Amino acid sequence: MVPGDRVTAPGHLQLGELLLGRGTPYRWRTLTGWADLPPLDNGSIPRSDAHGALAGRLLAQSRVITVEDLVIRARPDQLGAVVQQLEDATAVTDDEVPLVVQLDARGPLLAWVRVTARTIPVGRGYRVGTITGAALQLTATDPRRYALPEQLARTGLPTPEPGLDWHGTAGLDWQSEAGVDFGPPGSTGTLTAANAGNAPAHPVVAFTGPVSLPSVTNLATGDALEYALDLAAGDVLTVDTGAGTVTLNATASRLYAATARSVPEQTFTLPPGATDLAFRSAPGSSDPAASATLRWRSAYW
Numbered sequence: 461m462v463p464g465d466r467v468t469a470p471g472h473l474q475l476g477e478l479l480l481g482r483g484t485p486y487r488w489r490t491l492t493g494w495a496d497l498p499p500l501d502n503g504s505i506p507r508s509d510a511h512g513a514l515a516g517r518l519l520a521q522s523r524v525i526t527v528e529d530l531v532i533r534a535r536p537d538q539l540g541a542v543v544q545q546l547e548d549a550t551a552v553t554d555d556e557v558p559l560v561v562q563l564d565a566r567g568p569l570l571a572w573v574r575v576t577a578r579t580i581p582v583g584r585g586y587r588v589g590t591i592t593g594a595a596l597q598l599t600a601t602d603p604r605r606y607a608l609p610e611q612l613a614r615t616g617l618p619t620p621e622p623g624l625d626w627h628g629t630a631g632l633d634w635q636s637e638a639g640v641d642f643g644p645p646g647s648t649g650t651l652t653a654a655n656a657g658n659a660p661a662h663p664v665v666a667f668t669g670p671v672s673l674p675s676v677t678n679l680a681t682g683d684a685l686e687y688a689l690d691l692a693a694g695d696v697l698t699v700d701t702g703a704g705t706v707t708l709n710a711t712a713s714r715l716y717a718a719t720a721r722s723v724p725e726q727t728f729t730l731p732p733g734a735t736d737l738a739f740r741s742a743p744g745s746s747d748p749a750a751s752a753t754l755r756w757r758s759a760y761w
Contacts, residue, residue, distance in 0.1 A: 464560030464608050467568045473527065475573075475598070476557040478549035480527070485542045489529035494561055497761060498523040498603035520761075523603035525559070525573065530594035532580075539589050543580065550575040550596060559598060560608065569605040569760060573598040602702070604659045606757040611654070614753040615739050617671070617746050618649035649739045650679070653730050653754050660729035661759040662702035669695040671750035673742035675721075678728075678735060685728055687717040693749060701728045730756055 467474050472481040473488065480486040503516025534542040553574065562568035577597035585591045655661045667674040669691025677684040685699055687706065697714060699706050704726040706715045718725075739752035 461558075463558035463570050464562075464568050467560050467562050470562055470564050472560075472562050472568075474558075474560045475575075475596075476549055478545065480530070485532055485534045486546065487531045487533070488527045489531070491525070491527055491561070491563075493523060493525040494605075495563070520603040523571065523600040524576075525571070525598040525600065527596040527598070529592075530596065532591040532594055534589050536587060536589040539586060539591070543591070546580070546594075547578075550578045556601065559600070568608055570608055570757070571600045571605050572602060573600045604657075604661075604759045604761065606661075606759055607657065608757075610755055610757050612753065612755050613651040613653050614751055615649055615651040616647050616748055616751050617739060617741055619647045619746070619748060650736060651739070651752070651754065652734050652736050653756060654734045655730045655732050655756070655758050657758040657760040658732050659759040659761045660731050661756045662700075662726070662729055663754045663756040665699040665701065666753045666755075667691060667697040667699075668749075668751045668753070669693055669697075670745075670747045671741045672745040673719075674750075674752065675719075675740050676752050676754075677738045677740065679738055680736065683723045683728055684721055685725065686719045686722040687714065688719050689714060689717045691750075693747075699725060701725045 461477055464474055466472070466477075466479040469482055472479060473491070474480070478486075480488055497520075499521040501519045501521060503519070504513040505516060506513050532539070532542060532546065556572040556574050559571045559573045560568045561571075575596060576599045577595075579593070579595045581591060581593045583591075653663065665676055665685060667676075667687075670693045672690045673686065673688060674691065674697065675684050675686035685701075687697060689697060689708075691697055695709060697706065697708050698710065704724070706713065706717070706725065708714045715725075737754070741750065
C-alpha cells in the first residue's frame, strides 16, 4: 500500500486504504486538529529574581485529529456493507496507519495515526440509506505532518581528483578540441538534505561497508552520528533517528557502538531549509564502495 494513492482532489482523506470525501459514500464536513498546532509542553520556568521566565523548550504532544459531521450514504440494501467497510478500516489496532489529507491546492500531507474513538449513530437513517452525525477520532503519536515523497541523498567517502597525467608516453594534447583531460572528478564526501517544511525532520541514515568508524556530521552545528564499528563489504548499518535505533543488517542492535563524539540519535534532525552533511571514516578507510545514504520527508507543524 502506498500512502495516499487514492487521494486525487481537495477534500479527500485517506485512512489506510479507505478513502473519504468527494466521490465516496463517506462525506465529512469538519476536520479539527489537522491544521492546528498540537498541544505543547512548555519547559519555561519563572525567574527567581526578575520578572518573566527563563525560556525552556517547547515539545509537542500527540496530535489528536477529529473527523466530525461524517455522513454515510448508500442504497439501503448496500448500507450495511458500506458501514462494515468503515468499521474494518477503523478497528482497534496497536499499529499506526497512514492518514493522508488534501485540503487545498498545496497538495496532500501525511501523518501516522491510530483510531482512538468512533461514533456511528444508529437510527431511522438506516432505512433510507443515510447516516448522519458519525465521527472519528485519530491520534498521531508523532504530531508532525509530512510531505508524501520520500527524499534520498547519497555520497561516498572523500576521494581526490587524479589530475593531469604528465608521464604518459604521448604527453599532453594541448591542441585537442575537447580540451585537456583532467581525469574523473573526485568526491567531497558531502551531501545536502533539503527539508521544505517548517518542522525538524528525522532522517534514516544507512552506512554501507566496507568502512571503519563511519560517521555523518552536520557541517553547520557539528552534531555527528559516529559508530566504532568495522563494516564489511555489503554490511549496512541503519540509524533511525526518529525511533532512536541502530541496527546492523536489519537484525542486530548496535546502539552501544556510538562513540563519545556521537549525539543521541533522536536529537539528530534536519531543520527547515538545506543541511550540508559530511560522510567520514577512520584514517586509511577509503574504499570507494562505502557510502552513506539519507532518507527523509519534509516535515510540517
